[in-house]
Structures are given as structure tokens and as C-alpha cells.
Amino acid sequence: MERTAIHVSSEEMARQRAAMAEIRDLPQRPESYHVVTYGCQMNAHDSEKLAGMLEEMGMRPAPTREEADFVIFNTCCVRDNAERRALGNVTWLKEVRKTRPNLMIAVCGCMIQEPGMAEKILKQYRFIDLAFGTANLHRFPELMLEALNSRAGLVRVTGEDVIAEDLPVRRVRQDAAYLTIMYGCDNFCSFCIVPYVRGRERSREPSDILREAEALQKSGVQEIMLLGQNVNSYGKGLAQPVSFAGLLRELDGMGIPRIRFMTSHPKDLSDDLIEAMAGSRHILPQFHLPVQSGNDEILRRMNRHYTRDQYLDRVAALRRAVPGIGLSTDIIVSFPGETEAQFEDTLSLVEQVRYDSAFTFIYSPRTGTRAAAMEGQIPEEVSKERIQRLIALQEGLQQETLRRFVGQEEEVLVEGLSRRSDRAVSGKGRHGVSVTLPGTASDTGTIVRCRITKVKNNTLMGERLEQS
Ligand code: SF4
Incomplete structure (x- = not known):
């Protein structure tokens, strides 16, 4: 080619x-x-x-x-x-x-x-x-x-923004594999250093991705995680442009049991992608959709290119198309100039969405980014107090949110023995939530069916079901 x-x-x-x-x-x-x-x-x-x-x-x-x-x-x-x-x-x-x-x-x-x-x-x-x-x-x-x-x-340090194919890889896990589909980022969110250090967006050729996926399938992987800073905008600049939704449909057709991807930008989350997920057999019902803030002015100053309402619209569309979908997010507190009222908008958004998990961070200025030069850097004690309130809110909600799984069947890709017992194993369910269930080390790398019995410390506990 x-x-x-x-x-x-x-x-x-x-x-x-x-x-x-x-x-x-x-x-x-x-x-x-x-x-x-x-x-x-x-x-x-x-x-x-x-x-x-x-x-x-x-x-x-x-x-x-x-x-x-x-x-x-x-x-x-x-x-x-x-x-x-x-x-x-x-x-x-x-x-x-x-x-x-x-x-x-x-x-x-x-x-x-x-x-x-x-x-x-x-x-x-x-x-x-x-x-x-x-x-x-x-x-x-x-x-x-x-x-x-x-x-x-x-x-x-210097080098072009390039794509190198066929580097040898020694995978940490044999049952699950990362598969990079694109490199770099063009978004320049004002707090983020990534576009400066990882370069501009460039997508791998679909044929190279499919070839790698095929090799992984032959090697017996149960799950692939597609990687990119903004997988939703995959395909820009290819000689024959392919959308991320198109790529997902191709990969879904190969029959690898589980396909996940990370990370997505809300502004590029298309209806076509949601349809591709809804109509798929192997794309897992989970979505990591970083919101960063629940306030429109902060989102504008973060250069995120969506509003709170637009974000909520995407969440609603995902939930309509893929009922029960597992949702997670990233949130930054104390972005420069964030007022108490603006922070409370983030709290109210978290309350409204009800995520299965949230990665929460205090804003960290990075030299060379636009936000680092902004006025209104927030004092540390205020930031700490805000993040504690956010974490407490999320943890309380998470307990409730996860209860929807109780009584449901779930398939778990076992990652190994549970840290707390050598008669239990843990892994991720299809919705991206950690599940602990009875088992032994020999279950590692296999997909086990179970029924969720309870929620404990933000993980799900399951009992094994007969394997079909
Ligand atoms: S936060 Fe994500 S989308 Fe924004 S610039 Fe950084 S890598 Fe790109």
C-alpha cells in the first residue's frame, strides 16, 4: 500500500x-x-x-x-x-x-x-x-x-509526528491487549499538555489496525482496548477517510469477544458512533466520556467546544441507544477562576448523570498551556476542600448507581485472584465495573458468567453461573 x-x-x-x-x-x-x-x-x-x-x-x-x-x-x-x-x-x-x-x-x-x-x-x-x-x-x-x-x-527530543508500524510488543496480559488506532491530539484544551508533547493527530491506516487485530485474535485475546487521545475523531487525514464508527463496525465483525476504547471527546461523539455501538455484538456497553466541568463558562475557558447541555444530550443519546451502559468520566476541580457557584455546577452535573466511576483531579498548571497563564489560580486549601466534596458525592452516588446491577447477569473477564482472598477472583464486567466472584487462579484470562449479588466498596460481588 x-x-x-x-x-x-x-x-x-x-x-x-x-x-x-x-x-x-x-x-x-x-x-x-x-x-x-x-x-x-x-x-x-x-x-x-x-x-x-x-x-x-x-x-x-x-x-x-x-x-x-x-x-x-x-x-x-x-x-x-x-x-x-x-x-x-x-x-x-x-x-x-x-x-x-x-x-x-x-x-x-x-x-x-x-x-x-x-x-x-x-x-x-x-x-x-x-x-x-x-x-x-x-x-x-x-x-x-x-x-x-x-x-x-x-x-x-526532536522528531516528526510519525506512525511506526510493526514494533515488537511484549504484552503484560495475554488475554487482553491494547491496540493504538491513532496518535496525538488536535484539541488544545487549555489545561492540557498532551498536544504539545504527543504531537498532532494522526490515524493509523484501517488495514494496519485490522491486521494487528487479526494477529491478536489468533493469539487468543479475549479483549482489545482501542487507544487514542480522542478516538472519536479517528480517520482525519487518511487517504480514504474512515470514521471511528466505521472502524468499530469492521472490528466488531471479526468476532473478538470484547472491544473497548478510550478516550472520547464529547464534541466528536456522533450519532453514527452511538448507532454502531447499539448494533454491535462485541463492543462493550461502556463509555468513558470526560466532562471536566459542569459549568459552561469554565468549559469555554477550557476550550472544550461543548456546553453542559450538549454533553447531557450525548449522555441521554448513549443511554437511549444502549440501555444500562456503564458511564465514567474525568473531572477537574479548581480550574483557574472557578467560583464556588461554578464548582457547584459540576456537583449538580455529577448528581444528574450518575456515573459508575469518575476520575477526579485538582487542576495542575502545566507550563506552556494557555490555562497556566490564566489569572485566578485557586488556593490549595480551597481545591482540597472542593475535591473532597466531589469525591464524597460521587462515592455516595456510585453505591446507588451500581445497585442497578444487583440480580443481573454479567460476564467477567477474570484478571486474577482477588487481593482479599485466594478463593475469589476479580475482573471487569461488560459495563466496565470491577466484579469479585468465587474462583481460582486457573480462571485468569477466561470469561466467567455470574449473577451480581451485592455492591461492596464500589465493586460488584457475584456468584458463578453455569457456563453456557
Ligand atoms: S484533554 Fe484530551 S482532548 Fe483535550 S487536549 Fe488533552 S488529550 Fe486532547
Whole structure:
């Protein structure tokens, strides 16, 4: 197939494969690796690619970072605390190296792409052997080879917004897999650093996605999670544009038991997508629809391009088409200038929608974003008080909302033994809610039918039903 310029060339990918082979034969290469991941599912999947490449280089995974010869931190910069944690852990490893001089340390991911971070790394973290941003992920083998040969503290940030196909992947789970369908984001929400560090939106070719999905199906996965910063706008810029709804219909036809996706932007949630979900057999009845705020003025200043009413209209449309759908969201409190009344609009929206779960955050200013320069940054004590009220409200509502499942049948993809008992297992039901039910470790990776008996601490408890 004719490739557009955003795809990494086959020559470049061949160079990376050659670098991996060369590293495998190097006498002084590390024997073992450990990847430390911060942030979202995109980062988790990038870490699976890093692990895949490291194994092609001949390294084996070490269970802890203390035991590894090579430790790589895959960082996130969406919130300030993720960044501080990553840098704190990197610095701690510097101490470990005093007793293990051959330990190699690398840092990659979104944080490295931040403006000014490369200079900071060069100046303050000189002990780091290798640092590179998300734009250079596919070039990791070449950079690693260079680092092994020179040990000069390499920092690479610049790179095109590209799509690299066929990177090796070492999946964390065998029963469930991430499948990236697009990269980057064009939305520039005023609080968000992602478009600056992950680049502009670019969609993978449907044929590449379907090919990967087919390989995953053959390998026996029960569930795929389609990934993108804004999957609803998938397809922009493709030579033969395909909508996300169209892609979902194709994937649904393949017969993989469960298909999920993340993340969606409310402004791009089309009726066609809702119809595709309603008419599907394998797309799970769950939707993560970040609202961020329940107040129109705050939404406008966040550059979200929808109003409270438009958001509620999308929620109603989803619930009409897919009755009982599991809904979750992201909410930011204390966006600059947020008044008490505006915050209360968020509380009232949460009360109105009744989410199955909500990820709540205090606004965290990110240098380079428009909101960071806005007036009216909210004092910490006000933010803490607001988030506690929001969490308390959501937790109370969640208990009630989840009660709709009691007495219902649910299918659970078992992730493993429950943390509380070795005679119980837990996993996610079709609606995206965690379920605990009787079982043993041998259930891991299988889909088990159960009936929900009660709600306990925001999880569902189930009893097993005969398998059909
Ligand atoms: S849609 Fe907004 S919040 Fe989501 S990644 Fe893009 S800019 Fe960030």
C-alpha cells in the first residue's frame, strides 16, 4: 500500500531491527531490564513496546528495578505530581548506582518532550545514560546502541509526528491487549499538555489496525482496548477517510469477544458512533466520556467546544441507544477562576448523570498551556476542600448507581485472584465495573458468567453461573 509521509520508512525500521540484533551480540550489554511506567494507557502500551524491543535486544525482564541492569522510566507530564515522582525515583536510582556502577538508567516518554526538559536533564541529571521523547520511541534501538557504545548521556527530543508500524510488543496480559488506532491530539484544551508533547493527530491506516487485530485474535485475546487521545475523531487525514464508527463496525465483525476504547471527546461523539455501538455484538456497553466541568463558562475557558447541555444530550443519546451502559468520566476541580457557584455546577452535573466511576483531579498548571497563564489560580486549601466534596458525592452516588446491577447477569473477564482472598477472583464486567466472584487462579484470562449479588466498596460481588 502507498504510504503517506507520516509513516516511518521501511528503511528506518530495518535500521532499528539491525540495531537490536547488534545489541544482542554486544558483550557489554545489560542482561536484564525493568520498565517503570507512569500515566495513561497510551504510556502503558508504549512500555509494552519498549519491553518488546528490549527482549529483541536479548534482555530478560527483572521483577524489580533493584534487580535490573537497565531501568527505563516511561514518564508522564499531564500532572505535576507524576513528573515529580518520576524525577524523585530517577534520582534514587543514582544512589543505587554507587554500589552497581554498570547500572544503566534511561528516561523516556511525555516528560522529556516538555519544553525545557531536555536542557534540565542535561544539566541536573547528568547520570542518566539515555533520554528520549515519545517522537523517538521507534528509534529506541539505535539510541540504545549509541548509548551503549558511548555512555555519553544522550538526550533526543526532536522528531516528526510519525506512525511506526510493526514494533515488537511484549504484552503484560495475554488475554487482553491494547491496540493504538491513532496518535496525538488536535484539541488544545487549555489545561492540557498532551498536544504539545504527543504531537498532532494522526490515524493509523484501517488495514494496519485490522491486521494487528487479526494477529491478536489468533493469539487468543479475549479483549482489545482501542487507544487514542480522542478516538472519536479517528480517520482525519487518511487517504480514504474512515470514521471511528466505521472502524468499530469492521472490528466488531471479526468476532473478538470484547472491544473497548478510550478516550472520547464529547464534541466528536456522533450519532453514527452511538448507532454502531447499539448494533454491535462485541463492543462493550461502556463509555468513558470526560466532562471536566459542569459549568459552561469554565468549559469555554477550557476550550472544550461543548456546553453542559450538549454533553447531557450525548449522555441521554448513549443511554437511549444502549440501555444500562456503564458511564465514567474525568473531572477537574479548581480550574483557574472557578467560583464556588461554578464548582457547584459540576456537583449538580455529577448528581444528574450518575456515573459508575469518575476520575477526579485538582487542576495542575502545566507550563506552556494557555490555562497556566490564566489569572485566578485557586488556593490549595480551597481545591482540597472542593475535591473532597466531589469525591464524597460521587462515592455516595456510585453505591446507588451500581445497585442497578444487583440480580443481573454479567460476564467477567477474570484478571486474577482477588487481593482479599485466594478463593475469589476479580475482573471487569461488560459495563466496565470491577466484579469479585468465587474462583481460582486457573480462571485468569477466561470469561466467567455470574449473577451480581451485592455492591461492596464500589465493586460488584457475584456468584458463578453455569457456563453456557
Ligand atoms: S482532548 Fe483535550 S484533554 Fe484530551 S488529550 Fe486532547 S487536549 Fe488533552
